[in-house]
Structures are given as structure tokens and as C-alpha cells.
Amino acid sequence: MNILVTGASKGIGRSLSVNYCSKGHRVIAIARNNNELSRLQEECETGTEGKLIPLNFDIKEINDNKKVLVDFVSKHFKHIDILVNNAGYLSKALFHETTRDIIEKSFQTNYTSPFFLIQYLMPLLLKSKWAHVINIGSMGGVQGSKKFPGLSAYSSSKAAIAILTECLAEEYREKNISFNCLAPGTVQTEMLEIAFPGYKTDISPDMMAEFISSFSINQAGQENGRIISVTEADF
Numbered sequence: 001m002n003i004l005v006t007g008a009s010k011g012i013g014r015s016l017s018v019n020y021c022s023k024g025h026r027v028i029a030i031a032r033n034n035n036e037l038s039r040l041q042e043e044c045e046t047g048t049e050g051k052l053i054p055l056n057f058d059i060k061e062i063n064d065n066k067k068v069l070v071d072f073v074s075k076h077f078k079h080i081d082i083l084v085n086n087a088g089y090l091s092k093a094l095f096h097e098t099t100r101d102i103i104e105k106s107f108q109t110n111y112t113s114p115f116f117l118i119q120y121l122m123p124l125l126l127k128s129k130w131a132h133v134i135n136i137g138s139m140g141g142v143q144g145s146k147k148f149p150g151l152s153a154y155s156s157s158k159a160a161i162a163i164l165t166e167c168l169a170e171e172y173r174e175k176n177i178s179f180n181c182l183a184p185g186t187v188q189t190e191m192l193e194i195a196f197p198g199y200k201t202d203i204s205p206d207m208m209a210e211f212i213s214s215f216s217i218n219q220a221g222q223e224n225g226r227i228i229s230v231t232e233a234d235f
């Protein structure tokens with residue numbers, strides 16, 4: 001399959017890219033850290049059946065660099081089967097300390113850029129026999145879940161991507177494409193370690209990656225418009 005993963009240089013996105021390559025798929029892996037992308041490419045080339053194609057790209061710049069993105073992806077893929085909007089931004093700040101910059105970066109990375117990524121790549125998604133768009137949300141962005149102080153900008157941007165998922169599922173209901181939002185609880189990554197120093201969870205990036213990978217491959221065309229919490233109880 002042809003797969004695109006954003007936020008592939010570390011954490012869940014890195015594990016997910018390796019996971020897909022180990023299953024023999026072709027992965028365009030997007031992130032800003034070129035050194036980490038090269039290391040990831042090396043790891044996939046030596047240890048897996050698949051092919052990893054790195055793209056050094058800041059998704060926040062997507063509107064200015066639309067042509068760069070679309071030309072690159074079209075050069076490598078005639079169609080896209082799975083798109084995982086995984087890149088994320090979290091800056092912890094209490095409500096009264098939250099700046100416009102934090103709000104803008106949170107919404108740009110977690111909502112607006114995935115919005116346009118899907119829009120710009122839609123022609124390639126629609127060329128797949130059955131495409132699947134997975135938006136990575138967060139438990140904090142799920143209505144009724146327990147909320148934590150300092151995450152108002154982050155969690156509301158994740159709620160926005162979750163609702164976008166439901167909207168797209170409805171708008172494209174008659175097409176050969178599914179949209180689902182997977183909303184993790186906690187995963188032991190740099191993002192968690194910076195936001196909640198010392199906090200330990202049993203869920204590793206590899207475990208979450210396997211959940212996302214299996215769901216994206218097996219549930220295309222089965223599930224659509226769902227916002228699915230993925231917590232320790234699911235492992």
C-alpha cells in the first residue's frame with residue numbers, strides 16, 4: 001500500500017512508519033528534522049521489506065508550499081491508500097498564561113494543516129481502491145473525557161480535528177474513502193515527557209503504532225466517521 005505519515009521523526013509517527021515498512025508498504029514520512037528522517041530511512045532500508053521515502057516538510061507551511069508537497073507525493077505515488085495525520089504540537093500553559101502564539105501553533109499543527117493536507121491530497125486519495133484517512137486526536141479532545149489543567153489550546157485543537165473527521169465522513173460518504181479519528185490516552189513519548197515530567201504509562205510508541213497500523217489497514221471501509229479513544233484498556 002501507499003501510505004503517508006506526518007510527524008515521522010520521533011514518537012508514535014516514527015514507530016508507525018517502521019511498522020508499515022515492516023509489513024512491506026511504501027511510506028512517505030514527513031517531519032522537519034532531516035537527520036532523524038535519514039536515520040529512519042536507514043533503519044527501514046536495512047531491516048524491512050517496505051520502502052521509506054522521507055520528506056523534510058513543515059506542515060505549518062502547507063499553504064505556501066502546496067506545490068512542493070503535491071509534486072513530491074505525486075512523483076512517488078499514483079494514489080494514496082492511507083494518510084495518517086499524526087504530527088502534533090503541545091505547549092502546556094494554564095488558561096491565563098496561554099498566548100495567541102500557543103493557540104495559533106496548536107491549531108495550525110493539530111487542525112488547519114491536516115485540513116489542507118487532506119484537501120490537497122484528496123485527488124490522490126480518491127484514486128485508491130479504498131482510502132483511509134486517520135486523524136490522530138487525543139483523549140483530551142473527546143467530549144466528556146477527564147481534562148487536565150494547562151491543555152486548553154491543545155485539547156480544543158484536538159476536538160476540532162475530531163469533529164472535522166465526522167464532517168468529512170459525511171461529505172464523502174458515497175466515495176471510496178473512510179475517515180476516522182483515533183484519540184490516544186497516554187503514550188511514552190517526548191511529547192508526554194515534556195508536558196508531564198516523570199509521568200509513566202505502560203503504552204509505548206510501538207504498541208500505539210501497531211494499534212493505528214492494524215486499524216488503518218483492516219478497518220478501511222468498515223468504520224467511518226468514528227472518534228475512537230485508545231487507552232490502556234485497549235491493550
Ligand SMILES: NC(=O)c1ccc[n+]([C@@H]2O[C@H](COP(=O)([O-])OP(=O)(O)OC[C@H]3O[C@@H](n4cnc5c(N)ncnc54)[C@H](OP(=O)(O)O)[C@@H]3O)[C@@H](O)[C@H]2O)c1
Pocket residue numbers: 006007008009010011012013014030031032033034036057058059060085086087088089090109136137138139183184185186187188189190191192
Ligand atoms: N504521547 C501521548 O501521550 C499522546 C497522547 C494523545 C495524543 N497524542 C498525539 O499523538 C501524535 C504523536 O505524538 P507523539 O507523542 O509521538 O509526539 P512527539 O514525540 O512530540 O512527535 C511529534 C512528531 O510530530 C512532528 N511535527 C511536529 N510539528 C511538525 C510540523 N510543523 N511539521 C512536520 N512535522 C511536525 C515532529 O517532528 P519534527 O520536530 O522533526 O518536525 C515529531 O516527529 C500527536 O498528534 C499527539 O498530539 C500523543
